[in-house]
Amino acid sequence: MRFHEDTIFKIEGQKYGQELIEIMNIEGKILKVHQTEYGIVDPKMYKPDLVFELEDRIIILEFQSSYVDVNDKRRFRFYSAIIDQVKVKSKKPIEVHVLSTVEPEKTKCYKINPDSRFPIYIHSLKSIDGDRFINKMNTKIEHEEYFTEKELLMTTLFCFMKSTQDVEKKILDSAELISSIPGLKKEMAQFAKGIVLMLCDKFVKDDTLNYRITNLVGGNMENVERYAQDRVDENNKQIIIKLTEKGFTTEEIIETLNVSKDFIEKTLAK
Known part of the structure; x- marks a missing residue:
């Protein structure tokens, strides 16, 4: 993928992710969007699409264009273990939700042992x-x-709807439509384009079509990513100041926010 989607989703994910889970009829309020890159594993194999922390539980959201098989089940179980033990360290239960292009609504289970099932x-x-x-x-x-936020998100999810077209063509249609919407807010465009590029990366195997879609919505993603990173940095600066006032050491702030010592020193020097 030509951009780092963690940066794209980190700031806007809480607001627009709420719309996304409501479209899927997942109840609850999103409190935080968690990073999905884990350095201890191969990110190409083990990287959840989106991780939302709700008030009462943590949701791992995956986009899938094939039937969930036993290998997928193992992978999803692995995600939950990594998030539980390494990243979030929360006592909240973890759930895996899959938005599928092929399967109907259902609950599948991965049998870890005869007495333990992972839904x-x-x-x-x-x-x-x-x-x-x-x-x-x-x-x-x-x-x-005027496009409502829900309509825009629904447009990004066109490939999951019933249609006479195949998945790849539907993603192209989403990209073309989103690129044609006049007066789209930068924040909303950022989130919508991020979703389309993620789906393109996962589902569009034809190189020519993949390149076309990426250019349609990703031609200015470098600027979008820079904008998103600026917002992340500003947010981190405010947190650094507050943590320092509460007596946190530089090392503790580095571990908490995953920022550099130089970034902290420059923030506090202003």
């Missing part, structure tokens, strides 16, 4: 007529009508 909650948007939805959104663009 995996599969969600589907196949009840939505995707072709009709996209036509409606294109009409809104033609008439320069």
